[in-house]
Amino acid sequence: MTSLRRVLVTRAEPGASETAARLRALGHEAIVAPMLVIEPVAADADIAGFQALLFTSANGVQAFARASSSRSIAAFCVGDATGEAATANGFTNVRIAGGDVRALAAFVSQSLRPDAGALLHVAGADLAGDLVGALTADGFTAERRIFYRAAPVRQLPMQVRNALPSDIDVVMFHSARGCAAFLDVVRKDAPAVQCLQRIAALCLSAAVADVARSCAWRTIVVAQEPREDALLRLLVEN
Numbered sequence: 001m002t003s004l005r006r007v008l009v010t011r012a013e014p015g016a017s018e019t020a021a022r023l024r025a026l027g028h029e030a031i032v033a034p035m036l037v038i039e040p041v042a043a044d045a046d047i048a049g050f051q052a053l054l055f056t057s058a059n060g061v062q063a064f065a066r067a068s069s070s071r072s073i074a075a076f077c078v079g080d081a082t083g084e085a086a087t088a089n090g091f092t093n094v095r096i097a098g099g100d101v102r103a104l105a106a107f108v109s110q111s112l113r114p115d116a117g118a119l120l121h122v123a124g125a126d127l128a129g130d131l132v133g134a135l136t137a138d139g140f141t142a143e144r145r146i147f148y149r150a151a152p153v154r155q156l157p158m159q160v161r162n163a164l165p166s167d168i169d170v171v172m173f174h175s176a177r178g179c180a181a182f183l184d185v186v187r188k189d190a191p192a193v194q195c196l197q198r199i200a201a202l203c204l205s206a207a208v209a210d211v212a213r214s215c216a217w218r219t220i221v222v223a224q225e226p227r228e229d230a231l232l233r234l235l236v237e238n
Contacts, residue, residue: 004028005235006167008160010182011174012036012150015058015081019172022232031168033160035181036150041125043067043147051117052076054108054131054142056101058085060122063147065089076111078104080227100205100226101129105138114139125149126177128207152181156189164195170238172202172231179203179211186215200238204231 006029009016013034020030038059045068047053052074055061058081075091077083083096097107108119118141121131125146135142160168173179179201186192193215201220203209209222221238223230 006163006169007031007235008033008163008168008171010035010171010178012038012059012178014062015174019174019228022228026232026235028235031159031163033157035153035178035185036175037153038063039149039151040066041146041148043145045070047073047120049118050120052108052112052119054104054119054121055082055086056104056121056128056131057124058082059124059148059150061085061089061091064122067147074112076104076108080229098225098227101131102134105131105134108135109138109140112140114141117141118143120145122147128176150177152177153185156185156192161189161192164192164199168195168199170200170202170235171196173208173212174204174228174231176205176208176211179208183211183215202231202234202238204228 004027007023008031009019016032016034020032023030040063047070054076056078061082071090072092074093075086077086077096079098080096083094086094097104119135121144123144123146132142132144196215196217198218201212201217203212203222205226206222209220212220219238221234223234
């Protein structure tokens with residue numbers, strides 16, 4: 001039986017609240033403290049001439065959905081959470097790569113033809129991987145447009161500062177930028193940094209774990225797949 005964990009959820013909203021609801025349904029306690037705030041960026045939402053949209057985050061899906069009513073164009077999504085966001089926002093042709101940016105590029109290359117039209121990567125201001133570059137190398141015409149930015153918080157929320165010494169067992173990181181933002185604000189508070197040595201860091205990917213290793217934790221564990229289900233499974237042993 002999985003023992004109760006007190007988990008700090010650091011991902012941006014609305015994903016943070018969704019993760020917290022899943023944790024509570026599993027019997028864990030969840031403290032929601034997003035380390036990144038999603039801000040929209042004015043972008044050209046005209047997709048005439050494009051054969052597909054490429055989404056590397058649920059935030060990209062939501063940003064595009066606010067800017068455009070187009071839903072019938074093929075939506076290629078990096079993973080399950082992004083695909084679920086596309087479906088929830090009314091896209092009718094959703095295809096899920098089930099991996100990282102490299103997996104998405106390979107999936108698109110296998111599924112589409114370069115001569116069928118251009119591809120549009122609906123992106124954030126900070127990129128993980130070069131999706132457009134990979135597809136261009138495969139002969140596609142691909143374009144990146146910035147629809148949102150993720151701004152880091154500037155200080156540790158008081159609720160988290162008070163909870164770190166004894167009331168948090170696990171910190172869950174869904175992205176390298178979210179992890180970096182958390183560590184940036186924690187380093188401003190020396191006692192908080194010391195608290196990490198009794199806490200487990202659960203990381204969605206190896207790239208996230210690389211950032212987490214800049215501080216000393218009780219343990220750092222990486223999900224077997226870059227999916228939230230795999231991240232939640234880590235709670236059984238950590």
